[in-house]
Structure formats: C-alpha cells, structure tokens
Amino acid sequence: xxxxxxxxxxxxxxxxxxxxxxxxxxxxxxxxxxxxxxxxxxxxxxxxxxxxxxxxxxxxxxxxxxxxxxxxxxxxxxxxxxxxxxxxxxxxxxxxxxxxxxxxxxxxxxxxxxxxxxxxxxxxxxxxxxxxxxxxxxxxxxxxxxxxxxxxxxxxxxxxxxxxxxxxxxxxxxxxxxxxxxxxxxxxxxxxxxxxxx
Amino acid sequence: xxxxxxxxxxxxxxxxxxxxxxxxxxxxxxxxxxxxxxxxxxxxxxxxxxxxxxxxxxxxxxxxxxxxxxxxxxxxxxxxxxxxxxxxxxxxxxxxxxxxxxxxxxxxxxxxxxxxxxxxxxxxxxxxxxxxxxxxxxxxxxxxxxxxxxxxxxxxxxxxxxxxxxxxxxxxxxxxxxxxxxxxxxxxxxx
Numbered sequence: 001x002x003x004x005x006x007x008x009x010x011x012x013x014x015x016x017x018x019x020x021x022x023x024x025x026x027x028x029x030x031x032x033x034x035x036x037x038x039x040x041x042x043x044x045x046x047x048x049x050x051x052x053x054x055x056x057x058x059x060x061x062x063x064x065x066x067x068x069x070x071x072x073x074x075x076x077x078x079x080x081x082x083x084x085x086x087x088x089x090x091x092x093x094x095x096x097x098x099x100x101x102x103x104x105x106x107x108x109x110x111x112x113x114x115x116x117x118x119x120x121x122x123x124x125x126x127x128x129x130x131x132x133x134x135x136x137x138x139x140x141x142x143x144x145x146x147x148x149x150x151x152x153x154x155x156x157x158x159x160x161x162x163x164x165x166x167x168x169x170x171x172x173x174x175x176x177x178x179x180x181x182x183x184x185x186x187x188x189x190x191x192x193x194x195x196x197x198x
Numbered sequence: 199x200x201x202x203x204x205x206x207x208x209x210x211x212x213x214x215x216x217x218x219x220x221x222x223x224x225x226x227x228x229x230x231x232x233x234x235x236x237x238x239x240x241x242x243x244x245x246x247x248x249x250x251x252x253x254x255x256x257x258x259x260x261x262x263x264x265x266x267x268x269x270x271x272x273x274x275x276x277x278x279x280x281x282x283x284x285x286x287x288x289x290x291x292x293x294x295x296x297x298x299x300x301x302x303x304x305x306x307x308x309x310x311x312x313x314x315x316x317x318x319x320x321x322x323x324x325x326x327x328x329x330x331x332x333x334x335x336x337x338x339x340x341x342x343x344x345x346x347x348x349x350x351x352x353x354x355x356x357x358x359x360x361x362x363x364x365x366x367x368x369x370x371x372x373x374x375x376x377x378x379x380x381x382x383x384x385x386x387x388x389x
Contacts, residue, residue, distance in 0.1 A: 026222070100323065103272040181377075
C-alpha cells in the first residue's frame with residue numbers, strides 16, 4: 001500500500017511530467033488557452049495513460065522485446081480512438097476546442113515514456129497507479145498553466161469574469177507566444193522555489 | 199496555382215508548425231542545442247513528412263473511405279508513419295552511411311514527432327487532394343526546419359550568455375522560443 005502511494009505521488013511531484021520531465025509539450029502549449037481545455041485534455045490523457053499502462057503491463061510477457069514499440073503504439077492508439085469517439089459524441093464543444101490534439105495524444109511522449117519505463121517492467125496494479133499519478137500530475141500542471149493564461153489573457157476563469165471591469169486583458173498570453181512564455185516563467189518559478197534533489 | 203502559393207506561405211510562415219500550431223515541440227526543444235543537428239533533424243523530418251502526406255492520403259482515400267473504416271484513421275496513420283520511418287532508416291543506412299551516422303539517433307525519434315501525424319490529420323481535416331496534401335507536407339516541414347534552425351542559433355548564443363542558474367536549460371530556451379513566436383506572429387497578416 002505504501003509503495004503504491006509512493007508511485008502515485010511520484011507522478012505528481014518528483015517526476016511531474018510537465019514541470020520536471022518536460023515531456024508532452026505539444027498539447028501543454030497548444031490547448032492551454034482556457035481552463036476547461038486544460039481539464040479536458042488532462043482527463044483524456046489520464047484515461048489513456050491508466051488503461052494503456054494496464055494493458056501493456058498485462059501483455060508484458062507476451063510482447064517480444066524487438067517489436068515492443070509498434071505493439072505499444074497500437075495499444076495506445078486504440079485507447080486514443082476510444083477517447084476521440086466518446087468526446088466527439090458527448091462533448092462536441094471540447095472536441096472543437098481541442099481539435100487535432102485529441103488524435104495526437106497517440107504520440108504524446110508521456111504515455112510512450114511510461115509504457116517503456118514503467119508498465120513494461122511492472123505488475124498491472126502498480127502500472128495503473130503509475131498511470132493515474134502521472135495523469136493527475138499532468139492534469140494539475142496544464143490546468144495551472146491554462147488558469148494563468150486565461151486569468152491574465154482574458155480576465156476570466158472557466159468562462160466566469162474574475163478580473164475587475166477596468167482590467168485590460170493581455171492578449172498575447174492566449175496567443176502562441178504566450179504559451180512558451182508562461183510555461184518558461186512557471187518552470188523558472190518551480191526551479192527557484194523547489195530546487196531539484198540532486 | 200494560387201491555392202498552392204497560399205498553402206506554401208501559410209504553412210511556412212503564418213501557421214508555422216513549431217511557432218504557431220505547436221506540432222513537434224519535443225524535438226524542437228530537444229534537438230536544438232546545435233545548429234548542425236537541428237538542420238539534420240529538419241531535413242529528415244521534411245523527407246518523412248512529404249512521403250507521409252502522400253501515403254496517408256492514399257491509405258485514407260483508397261482503403262479507409264471505401265470500406266467505411268474512417269474511425270481507424272489514427273491507428274492506420276501512426277502505423278504507416280512507423281513503417282515509413284523504418285524503411286527510410288534502412289534505405290539511408292544502405293545508400294549513405296555517412297548521412298546515417300549524422301542523423302543516427304534522430305531517425306527513429308521521428309515516429310513520435312507529432313508534426314508528422316499532425317500533418318496527415320490536418321490534410322484530412324482540411325480536405326486537401328493529392329497535390330495539395332504533398333505541398334502542405336513539404337511546406338509545413340520547411341517551416342519547421344526554418345524555426346528549429348533559427349532557434350538553434352539563438353540557443354547557441356544563450357549557452358555563453360550567462361543566465362542565472364534557475365533559468366538555464368529548458369527554462370531560458372522556452373522564453374526565447376516565446377519571443378521568437380512573437381516575431382512569427384508578425385507574419386499573421388500575410389494571407
């Protein structure tokens with residue numbers, strides 16, 4: 001139990017995929033213009049992570065080492081297709097906002113990295129917990145980035161006006177350049193406040 | 199002709215893959231420490247993206263659509279790309295060992311470069327035909343190469359710039375990329 005908790009927390013803090021490992025940057029930068037997008041993308045990635053980790057862990061003895069990469073890709077792509085179809089059917093607004101970045105979860109290096117580094121070497125239950133921890137860590141990180149961008153770039157949070165009437169939104173933050181700059185500043189802040197354990 | 203020109207300018211400058219659409223950011227940050235490797239990566243990606251656009255179009259038009267299998271698009275495209283990268287790797291190894299040496303590690307990495315899958319998906323979403331798909335693939339890849347080479351140039355200077363400790367590495371590079379994106383923003387009015 002203690003071990004499982006350590007694996008779970010590892011994904012959120014020590015090896016946070018966004019702030020510590022700097023993985024999966026494409027969706028992190030592209031869709032974090034509104035908090036709702038951040039949460040939606042985070043949940044989609046978490047779902048794929050948990051189940052692809054589970055399946056890959058179950059199949060770890062059946063998959064030969066030489067062809068593990070194509071095998072991982074097929075497993076991951078299957079769950080991404082499930083997410084894609086579900087979001088299209090039930091959340092059309094989210095589908096329009098995330099667009100091509102939902103199918104692109106297939107090549108998100110967080111998922112690939114966890115399959116290779118963890119799921120392929122561990123039992124199913126720890127693998128699922130690892131997927132959940134990484135997914136939650138990713139969701140928290142991109143929700144934080146989108147909160148900063150939406151709050152200062154539009155003046156709202158989840159579509160509700162937070163900033164006072166007279167606030168002039170910093171339009172650049174919700175443009176592409178803002179993604180790089182906000183992420184860079186947050187990374188700098190993390191490095192300053194919580195120095196890496198060497 | 200006009201349409202092709204619009205796609206060329208649009209994909210190289212206005213909707214630059216790295217600077218405005220955010221495709222292929224992992225290699226953009228990972229392989230941009232040196233100008234030379236950045237250029238090699240750009241060229242390899244250009245080749246794979248051109249062929250991937252062509253093959254993905256053929257697979258989609260002649261296999262997936264006739265058999266009503268469009269929901270398999272993502273899986274089909276990623277497999278096509280994985281196979282393609284493997285073939286390219288073997289071909290380069292046989293034909294030009296020196297180029298193979300230079301690209302080495304970056305070749306297999308192209309499979310997980312979301313720019314390649316991104317361009318295949320984008321061509322389908324935009325409803326491009328055969329020629330437009332290939333032109334879009336090549337133009338997007340050239341834009342990507344342009345951005346990664348410029349960025350590598352900036353990073354080479356940053357190395358000797360003496361940044362504070364907590365701004366070193368990805369952090370400072372990210373801010374530099376942001377400022378570069380501001381410049382690319384200026385192309386917005388071109389088309």
